[in-house]
Amino acid sequence: MEKEQKDEGYFDKTQTLKDAGMIEFSVPCHRPSSSEQRKEEEPHELLVPDLCSLPLTPPTAVDCNFTCYFAPDFMKPDHDQYVYRHPNGLCVIGLASTHVALKGNRVKTVDFNVGKSNRSEIKVSGKRKRNAQRFEPNTALCKVSTSNGDTSYIVRCCVKGSLLEVNERLIKQADLLNSSADREGYIAIIMPTPTDWIKAKNQLLSLEEFKKLRGLC
Amino acid sequence: MAISNEKEEVISCSKVGVIVEAKEAQISTGPSEGEAADKIISDTVLSLPSHAILDLLSIGVCTRCIFRLFGVRGQIYWSSLLSPTIFAPLIQKSNGSDDEHSKGLESEFCSICLGILQFGFSKEKQNLVKSELINNVSEEIAKFIKQEGHEIDSFSLEVSIPPIILANERSVWLYLKKKYGSERWFEEKFHAEHVTVKDAFKLAITSSLETLLTAKSEISSSSRIRLNHTHSKASLNLEKESVENADGANVKRGAECSEQSNGKTDAAIQRSLSRLQDHAFCERFKSPPEKVNEPCKLEIICNRAPIYIGGRYLKYSRNVSQSRWLIDDERKGEASVEEIIGSNILPVCRGDNYKFHAAGREDIDVRMLGSGRPFLVEIQNARHVPSEVSIGEMEEKINNLREKLVRVRNLQVLGSEGWTLMREGETEKQKQYAALVWISRPLEDEDLQTIASLMDMSILQKTPVRVLHRRSPLDREKIIHWMKIERMVGSQQYFLLHLCTEAGTYIKEFVHGDLGRTYPNLGSILKCRAEILQLDVTDVKMDCFN
Ligand SMILES: [Zn+2]
Numbered sequence: 033m034e035k036e037q038k039d040e041g042y043f044d045k046t047q048t049l050k051d052a053g054m055i056e057f058s059v060p061c062h063r064p065s066s067s068e069q070r071k072e073e074e075p076h077e078l079l080v081p082d083l084c085s086l087p088l089t090p091p092t093a094v095d096c097n098f099t100c101y102f103a104p105d106f107m108k109p110d111h112d113q114y115v116y117r118h119p120n121g122l123c124v125i126g127l128a129s130t131h132v133a134l135k136g137n138r139v140k141t142v143d144f145n146v147g148k149s150n151r152s153e154i155k156v157s158g159k160r161k162r163n164a165q166r167f168e169p170n171t172a173l174c175k176v177s178t179s180n181g182d183t184s185y186i187v188r189c190c191v192k193g194s195l196l197e198v199n200e201r202l203i204k205q206a207d208l209l210n211s212s213a214d215r216e217g218y219i220a221i222i223m224p225t226p227t228d229w230i231k232a233k234n235q236l237l238s239l240e241e242f243k244k245l246r247g248l249c
Numbered sequence: 250m251a252i253s254n255e256k257e258e259v260i261s262c263s264k265v266g267v268i269v270e271a272k273e274a275q276i277s278t279g280p281s282e283g284e285a286a287d288k289i290i291s292d293t294v295l296s297l298p299s300h301a302i303l304d305l306l307s308i309g310v311c312t313r314c315i316f317r318l319f320g321v322r323g324q325i326y327w328s329s330l331l332s333p334t335i336f337a338p339l340i341q342k343s344n345g346s347d348d349e350h351s352k353g354l355e356s357e358f359c360s361i362c363l364g365i366l367q368f369g370f371s372k373e374k375q376n377l378v379k380s381e382l383i384n385n386v387s388e389e390i391a392k393f394i395k396q397e398g399h400e401i402d403s404f405s406l407e408v409s410i411p412p413i414i415l416a417n418e419r420s421v422w423l424y425l426k427k428k429y430g431s432e433r434w435f436e437e438k439f440h441a442e443h444v445t446v447k448d449a450f451k452l453a454i455t456s457s458l459e460t461l462l463t464a465k466s467e468i469s470s471s472s473r474i475r476l477n478h479t480h481s482k483a484s485l486n487l488e489k490e491s492v493e494n495a496d497g498a499n500v501k502r503g504a505e506c507s508e509q510s511n512g513k514t515d516a517a518i519q520r521s522l523s524r525l526q527d528h529a530f531c532e533r534f535k536s537p538p539e540k541v542n543e544p545c546k547l548e549i550i551c552n553r554a555p556i557y558i559g560g561r562y563l564k565y566s567r568n569v570s571q572s573r574w575l576i577d578d579e580r581k582g583e584a585s586v587e588e589i590i591g592s593n594i595l596p597v598c599r600g601d602n603y604k605f606h607a608a609g610r611e612d613i614d615v616r617m618l619g620s621g622r623p624f625l626v627e628i629q630n631a632r633h634v635p636s637e638v639s640i641g642e643m644e645e646k647i648n649n650l651r652e653k654l655v656r657v658r659n660l661q662v663l664g665s666e667g668w669t670l671m672r673e674g675e676t677e678k679q680k681q682y683a684a685l686v687w688i689s690r691p692l693e694d695e696d697l698q699t700i701a702s703l704m705d706m707s708i709l710q711k712t713p714v715r716v717l718h719r720r721s722p723l724d725r726e727k728i729i730h731w732m733k734i735e736r737m738v739g740s741q742q743y744f745l746l747h748l749c750t751e752a753g754t755y756i757k758e759f760v761h762g763d764l765g766r767t768y769p770n771l772g773s774i775l776k777c778r779a780e781i782l783q784l785d786v787t788d789v790k791m792d793c794f795n
Contacts, residue, residue, distance in 0.1 A: 078565075078616075078618060078785075079618070079683045079745060079785055079787070080737065080745065081685050081737075081782075081783060083737065083738075083739050083740055083743070086687075086740075086743060086782065089687075090687045090780050090782055091780075092761075092778070092780060093757075093761035093762075093763075093780060093781075094764075097714075097715065118714055118715060118718075120714075120715060120716075120717075120718040120719075121718055122714055122717055122718055124714065124764065156722050157721060157722065158721050159719060159720060159721050161722070196717065196722060197711075197722060199764075199765075201765060208765070212765075215762070215764055215765065216762070216764060216765030218764050218765075221714065221717065223718065
């Protein structure tokens with residue numbers, strides 16, 4: 033059993049197929065009562081969920097498991113980054129869809145060899161996260177170069193903390209940033225201390241604030 | 250001096266059968282056999298040096314301690330026949346009608362064994378019991394065991410005595426050596442190999458306890474009866490003395506905690522006593538020892554080794570955790586498998602406490618169906634070992650609780666082997682799941698074939714983000730043995746995914762991909778976004794409690 037906190041009730045808040053009139057009512061919307069379940073030795077009926085209660089489009093794993101924060105114009109105009117905070121304290125860092133590098137550009141390369149060390153060569157190990165480097169919010173994580181001339185953009189930590197991993201898949205598949213910057217195109221995972229997180233959080237925008245700022249509503 | 254050790258205890262317990270005979274002879278027989286026993290005893294009395302016996306009696310040594318010190322063996326001497334009156338002929342012979350000796354004896358407890366071998370004891374808030382009758386002690390023990398509700402068919406006996414007794418014994422020995430060391434009997438009979446107080450007490454009590462408890466005394470019994478004798482004041486003095494004497498002096502204990510001397514300090518005291526030279530011993534301890542007017546305090550402890558009740562559990566709720574789970578004193582989930590099962594088993598076994606062990610675990614929001622998951626409940630100090638019938642009733646009760654959150658199957662009582670059984674069964678397991686999945690495009694018939702064609706597929710899983718804060722960052726290769734898509738009537742994008750995987754595969758991450766950190770994942774295989782809404786374990790393949 034994993035001790036993450038999970039919003040157990042999120043299905044109720046979402047529009048259901050029934051609400052949306054998407055299913056025919058010939059389908060019995062019926063869940064076996066608990067006494068029926070017990071007598072039923074064949075568990076198959078137990079496994080089939082009640083379609084009526086399912087959302088039309090379920091929330092994504094990112095929506096369910098993280099709280100999304102944003103750092104707009106981080107160090108430079110239009111350098112918008114996201115910070116997805118897991119209840120366990122870890123922060124996933126990446127490029128927001130509004131980041132200048134993603135605007136009409138194809139990302140050509142992602143280079144983790146920035147600063148004093150190559151970020152993709154730090155091998156963190158053990159429960160205590162040996163070798164993890166402590167970085168400042170403005171420490172560079174990687175350099176993203178686009179097909180648009182020689183333009184390159186520095187991606188930064190945004191929060192102070194230990195760097196646990198960078199997304200090595202980006203070295204060979206830089207285009208993940210174009211197809212899925214908010215999922216498979218994440219840049220890095222950082223573990224801030226609780227106090228550092230409180231400080232960092234004050235500098236970040238919530239999803240709603242960010243949408244308002246960028247006119248995404 | 251003979252100090253009892255494991256070996257001796259084995260021997261003493263094997264003698265039990267003989268005592269039973271002696272006792273039976275005493276209780277149920279005609280006068281001729283009783284007279285025979287009397288004769289053995291009086292012959293033995295006559296064979297001892299009378300002047301030394303009288304000396305010992307005058308310094309307050311009890312009958313059984315005298316017999317012990319003279320190396321008298323044979324179970325009859327620890328039976329109730331051995332009353333102080335057996336020495337009356339000796340006393341009369343030396344002093345005519347002087348019965349001061351015997352009067353003096355009555356008024357105090359043995360200066361060596363502190364009354365333990367006179368079967369006298371005191372209990373908390375209770376006046377002292379003075380008897381010479383072993384049955385008084387064993388009745389007290391039997392009463393306690395009945396009160397506590399222990400149901401036992403065998404027991405192993407442990408006896409602890411105050412360490413001062415060892416000093417008393419040595420002090421008496423030195424006293425006799427000084428006075429009679431040159432006499433022939435001292436060399437011949439008064440040697441070091443005598444029966445210890447502990448062993449003599451065990452010899453005396455075992456058979457009557459067996460009768461009263463209708464239980465056999467067995468060294469390997471899982472029910473342990475411990476008889477703690479303490480004599481607070483005397484123990485305290487000795488402890489201070491000898492501990493200060495021990496070279497390190499680092500074990501100096503406060504007076505408050507030394508009253509109940511535990512085994513460790515006993516051993517330390519024994520060691521430091523034996524290290525003490527005779528002259529040094531005499532400086533510290535009176536020889537002969539002081540007379541005592543107060544018997545030992547008797548503490549009875551009965552404890553059964555853990556019993557195990559094993560089986561498999563099913564969990565029908567997505568809001569029930571496996572173990573009791575509190576975060577900042579706030580309960581997570583409405584109940585726990587541990588508590589539902591434990592709270593129904595414990596009262597039947599009437600144990601002190603229980604511990605719940607399971608072979609692996611599922612997330613709180615994952616149901617456990619099908620075969621169920623093997624578990625063990627360890628019951629500490631169970632008073633009652635449930636029969637097959639009451640195990641069946643227990644199973645029935647749990648399965649018919651008002652809220653059907655949890656069920657159990659194949660409930661059974663196990664000995665200590667239960668643990669090994671589960672440990673061995675735990676290895677090499679496969680697990681089968683049913684996941685409710687949504688994909689970002691309509692499901693095609695082709696997808697069903699694609700998925701069904703993947704057999705024993707390797708995937709690479711990075712430690713999931715949700716546990717990465719407390720687990721090592723690792724890339725683990727896992728095998729998805731097979732998968733099958735079951736369409737759901739009325740939906741194009743929802744379906745059930747049945748899959749069988751190697752133990753330790755993170756299923757939720759395999760479906761949604763965990764930011765691409767599990768690869769390939771269901772979404773990458775179907776070339777779309779995949780989300781998991783519900784997960785059920787449908788089979789745990791394990792070789793135990795099937
Ligand atoms: Zn005695």
